[in-house]
Amino acid sequence: MTRHRIFRAILPAASLALIVAAGCATLSAAQAAQREDNSPSATSVSTAVVEPCPMAIANPPPVGADGKTIGGPLVVLNGVELLLQPATKVCLSSGYGQRNGRAHRGVDYHTRTSGDVLAAADGTILEATTRADFGAMIVIYHGSSVYTRYAHLASFSAPAKQGARIRRGEVLGPIGATGATSVRHLHYEILSGTYVSGVGSFGLATHNPFGLPSP
Ligand SMILES: [Zn+2]
Numbered sequence: 648m649t650r651h652r653i654f655r656a657i658l659p660a661a662s663l664a665l666i667v668a669a670g671c672a673t674l675s676a677a678q679a680a681q682r683e684d685n686s687p688s689a690t691s692v693s694t695a696v697v698e699p700c701p702m703a704i705a706n707p708p709p710v711g712a713d714g715k716t717i718g719g720p721l722v723v724l725n726g727v728e729l730l731l732q733p734a735t736k737v738c739l740s741s742g743y744g745q746r747n748g749r750a751h752r753g754v755d756y757h758t759r760t761s762g763d764v765l766a767a768a769d770g771t772i773l774e775a776t777t778r779a780d781f782g783a784m785i786v787i788y789h790g791s792s793v794y795t796r797y798a799h800l801a802s803f804s805a806p807a808k809q810g811a812r813i814r815r816g817e818v819l820g821p822i823g824a825t826g827a828t829s830v831r832h833l834h835y836e837i838l839s840g841t842y843v844s845g846v847g848s849f850g851l852a853t854h855n856p857f858g859l860p861s862p
Contacts (some may be wrong), residue, residue: 655699657659696720697732700757706742708857723861724837725791728816731856733797734833736762736821743855744798752794752853753836756822764833767795774848775809782826783833785819786848792841794851798834799825 696715699707708717711765714850717739719731732739746749754763766787773794774786779797785807788794801823806813813819837859838851 696737701738702740704740704742705746706744706751708739708742716855718861721862722837722856723862724839724854724859725793727768727789727793728790728862729795729837729856729859730765732756733765733767733795733835734758735765736760737822737833740830740832742794742857743853751819753798753834754856755832755834757830757832758822759831762822762833764797764822765802766813766815766817766819767835767837768793768815770795770813772807772809772811772813773842775803775807777830780827782828783820783823784826786838787813788842792839794838794840794848795843796834796836796838796848798836799823799828801825801831838843846859 672765675787696711698715698718699710699717705837710717721728722731734756735758737756739754741751741755743752743754764785768787768789770787770789772785773788777783782794783798783800783803785797785800785803786794787797797819799822800820802820804818804820806817807819822831822833828834835856837854837856838848839854840851842848843850
């Protein structure tokens with residue numbers, strides 16, 4: 648199963664400030680981290696390296712030297728660092744490329760339990776809509792002509808509103824099976840280009856996340 652760890656580096660600075668202000672300077676780093684983990688305000692982000700699901704998957708990307716993991720936690724496009732796997736409690740269920748004679752322009756992360764969809768990087772939510780094909784779908788603009796799309800959410804979280812600023816690791820909503828799918832999974836796209844009003848995110852170019860370099 649996929650393992651998850653806490654991406655402590657991006658914990659809100661406020662959490663650290665609180666600990667310092669409370670006079671906990673003698674806490675060991677491990678104790679401090681544990682305290683932050685237990686804080687309800689702490690932002691937890693999966694930094695688990697990507698692992699394929701146990702079942703056979705379409706377009707499997709190459710695995711690493713350990714024969715199991717694929718990469719992550721971050722990839723870079725136009726200088727923007729993005730989570731390769733912006734979700735919790737998932738495994739990779741489909742890679743990018745041709746699948747059953749059709750182009751699969753994203754990658755799929757399947758959850759068997761109750762995983763969440765996370766923002767891959769800081770940005771502004773351009774689209775938070777429900778469509779017949781992608782179900783409950785979010786598109787975020789990260790600057791430098793870089794965008795990400797998240798599809799098939801079960802619902803939208805409170806911060807996931809069109810026009811809202813969002814931080815890396817914030818929950819966009821639970822992974823679902825809305826739209827044209829029967830399997831609970833996140834369809835994730837990394838996009839670039841010029842966002843043209845009227846065409847929106849569907850005028851952008853897609854990228855193979857597993858073809859992008861690490862920071
Ligand atoms: Zn997909």
